[in-house]
Amino acid sequence: MSNLLKVALIGANGQLGSDIFSHFSAQSDRYQLTALTRADIDITQPEVVHRVLTSQKFDIVINSAAYVRVDDCEQEVATAFNVNAIAALNIARAVANWTHFVFISALITCFEAIIHLHIPNPIFPIPSAFMGHPNLRVNT
Secondary structure (H helix, E strand, O other): OOOOEEEEEEOOOOHHHHHHHHHHHOOOOOEEEEEEOOOOOOOOOHHHHHHHHHOOOOOEEEEOOOOOOHHHHHHOHHHHHHHHHHHHHHHHHHHOOOOOOOOOOHHHHHHHHHHHHOOOOOOOOOOHHHOOOOOOOOOO
């Protein structure tokens, strides 16, 4: 039986993911790393996220996937929102039953509250990349 911690790294071939991949790969005596790219997991699809992440019951799940090209985010609002916000929610929900701790940035938590709980009048500025999402209602 292996004592290696099973790590899933989502976004493994991105800028941040590549650095994280190097870190865990250099410690192969401690970690069994599964590098996941867009070809392996569509993080915007909750069913796919659940299937992939529960297939191996990872000890650690790291999401380094992001849509970060600002100009593209301004033009492709829905894609940016789905990758940068909804995907984090999909990942958190997929691992919620078997992990002790899930970290989601405060910004994503706020957007989840606004979108899914329909909290009116948020008191923080909403980045333009999130504007126009069909479930985002902002009262001005």
